[in-house]
Amino acid sequence: MRELYFLNQYLKKYAIPMSLGILFILLTNIFSASVPVLVRLGLDEALKQSIWISGSGDSLVMGLIFKTALIFGIAILLVSVIRGIFMYYMRQTLIVVSRKVEYDLKNVLYDKYQQLGEGFYRKHMTGDLLSRMSEDVSNVRMYIGPSIMYFANMLFTFVVVIYQMVQANASLTLWVLLPLPILSVSIYQVSKRMNLGNKVIQEQLSLLTASAQETFAGIRIIKSFGMEATFSKKFQEEGEEYKRRNMDLAKINAMFFPLMLLLMGLSTLLVIYLGGKAVEDGTFTPGNLAEFVIYLNMLIWPVASLGWTTALVQKAAASQKRINEFLKVESHQTEVGKPFALSSEIAVNNLSFTYEGKTLMSLNGVNFTIKKGEIIGITGKTGSGKSTLAQLLAAMYYGSAEAKSISFDGVPLAEIDLTDYRRHLAYVPQDVFLFSESIRENIAFGLEDGKASDEELQRAVAASGLLNDISQWPKGLDTILGERGVSLSGGQKQRVSLARALIKKAQFYILDDCLSAVDSETERNIIDQLQGWLKQSTAVVVSHRIAPLKMANRILVLDEGSLTYMGTHDELLVSCEYYKNLNDSQSAENQIEGV
Structure with a gap:
């Protein structure tokens, strides 16, 4: 029963209507209790008059009894009507x-x-x-x-x-x-x-x-x-x-x-x-x-x-x-933190992370820095911790102790105002989610007012490689999507999600394998657009494809949660066997496709 104490705040908030409702209940019961009294008085009076009739036999007394019954009947009816009125307001208030x-x-x-x-x-x-x-x-x-x-x-x-x-x-x-x-x-x-x-x-x-x-x-x-x-x-x-x-x-x-x-x-x-x-x-x-x-x-x-x-x-x-x-679950942020600022660098210091209920560490002692305006690529085998690192940078685990291992210009992420941080962040998750609204509304979703000019939309659509797809949709950008974007292909979903991030014009971009479902030619066209689009921003690009990683200033290679290699594309081709094998296999695939 103690769980219901939480509701006391609402009883106080609505104390006046609740009190009126209780008052109406009391008045309803008072008038209800008056009916038996009237019945007793009426019945006893009628019995007295019936004895009088049996003694005198006067026919005029019969009229008196009828008059008495009528009076008490009207009184009972009136009391019942008043009781009904109070009962109505009792229910209306409570x-x-x-x-x-x-x-x-x-x-x-x-x-x-x-x-x-x-x-x-x-x-x-x-x-x-x-x-x-x-x-x-x-x-x-x-x-x-x-x-x-x-x-x-x-x-x-x-x-x-x-x-x-x-x-x-x-x-x-x-x-x-x-x-x-x-x-x-x-x-x-x-x-x-x-x-x-x-x-x-x-x-x-x-x-x-x-x-x-x-x-x-x-x-x-x-x-x-x-x-x-x-x-x-x-x-x-x-x-x-x-x-x-x-x-x-x-x-x-x-x-x-x-x-x-x-x-x-x-x-x-x-x-x-x-x-x-x-x-x-x-x-x-x-x-x-x-x-x-x-x-x-x-x-x-x-x-x-x-x-x-x-x-x-x-x-x-x-x-x-x-x-x-x-x-009672702790919220991400209960107090307003410091304003977000990125004028120097993002530092990740000895970052380790284990999912709740798991024993195997997803990240183990990861250290690196990202200079302002730099593009960092992240790659590695499946399950190496790439998406976990992206989610931590996107403050998806803001309330965890690990958030203190990430800092912006020396200020730990856990101390930065979460709302302000996400206002400057554009995140494209690996698992794309689209709303059951128009494509236009899905792309403009990242803007604070949810509205975008036609010029802004066209630029974002072009950068994400969607221009050729618009003509295929019944109403163009105003086409309503099914639940979770079911009416689009996997590649189209990814590109709509990418356009949603690009139109935001954020300071910090996190792109988590956002081109995995597109063909090589479309991928190259999007990368050409992205290089110009991200020129004024800081970005983290997570991918197991070499083409998106090439536009990065530096590339991090993760293996079983640890940072094993870091360098440019050319440096990793020499120093990292995994990266070299990945590049060779994808180069062979591209040659077969004629790209």
Whole structure:
């Protein structure tokens, strides 16, 4: 339950509408408790008049009884209408507040997701992230709205109704409330089992959501390997487990609600039996008995809703715990750092890095410097640490201790304002991601206002070798892409991603194997454009292709996370056997292709 303390900030934020909602609940209950009183007064008055009729036989008294019944009927109707009005505003205030809290919490969680680093997303599946933002936040909303509303209603109903019952007959009230301690113990025991049940249900729901998301994201691979049946079976198994856990919780609820109704039924029998005897003895009027029965019926729904409310609270506690797990993860940067500046050099000093959960080091004691305006090439075998180094330079692991090993003009990356740094950085990752928007919007994405002039677009498109492709697209640059750019080829995706980086006109470029999916001729044309484009910038070019590396001032060769060689293209052809073999094999390929 302590997990729900996080929500206190929203209760304070919306204290005024929440207080009004609670006030409306109180007024609703006061007018509700007035109805049994009117019934008692009306019934007793009618009984008196009926005795008078039987004694006098005067027909005029019949009209008096009708008039009395009409007066009390109108009074009860008026009280019920007023009660209905207050109930309407009760729901309008509390339920609306719960929707506002849901909106706020989703925004907080969404903002938090954007502040977390690459390490976080390596550990958590997209489906789990979405489940916490949708299903878990909805469960929390049910706590803020219906749960608080029904609990407050139950509390006020008990106070108002029991007060009225004690006023009518204190001893009978004591007999009626006798089963309540048993009910309280039952609620306590069941709520503990509900909390555990809701926790495992939400965990399984996250797995189910993640499984569905992964299936839809990789549907082309699944179909190409004919694995539809296998994935359907896997999803069905996850669904069966989710159903089983829900059924276990439903069994608990199935025992809980009948138990409450049984105890309330016993209370009703006690009222009718003991109240009937009191009427017989003359210490209780029939109106009092009717009043008591109505009061008892007024208690049935609040008591019945107590079980449902308990389930909502336990479910919300389990969901908020899952939300808090992510909210407590340390963000990339919690304080504004120093402004980014690059007037001298970038220094990488004894940089080592190991991915969380792994034992093998991805980088081990890497040292080098990049002068301002210099282009550095990075190559090496698969798994040598090239992309890891690019990601660290791009501040993808900004919050890690390793970020202190990278400095700009002597200032460690961990101390530089992250927003300002990325404003001057253009990064093309190895894994290209395009949004389901137009090609124009995808290219202009890197600009702060998201808008680019036609001239800027044409220059970026030309530099990335996309000019000949524009005519192939139905609406040119305004063609809407499918999810993740599914309507483009691998090479086209890479070139759109490159254009997105180039149009930014950044001080520092990191290009991670961004030409691996293009043919040799297109590659040469792009490199010719890049050499002029990057002339005023500092750049790191990661590639296993020789052609992009040739435009670098110096080339670093990585092997199993260590920097083994560093030099120009010509120097490495002499000193580094791996680089020489790579150059020879690609030169032979180019000759075969006629390039």
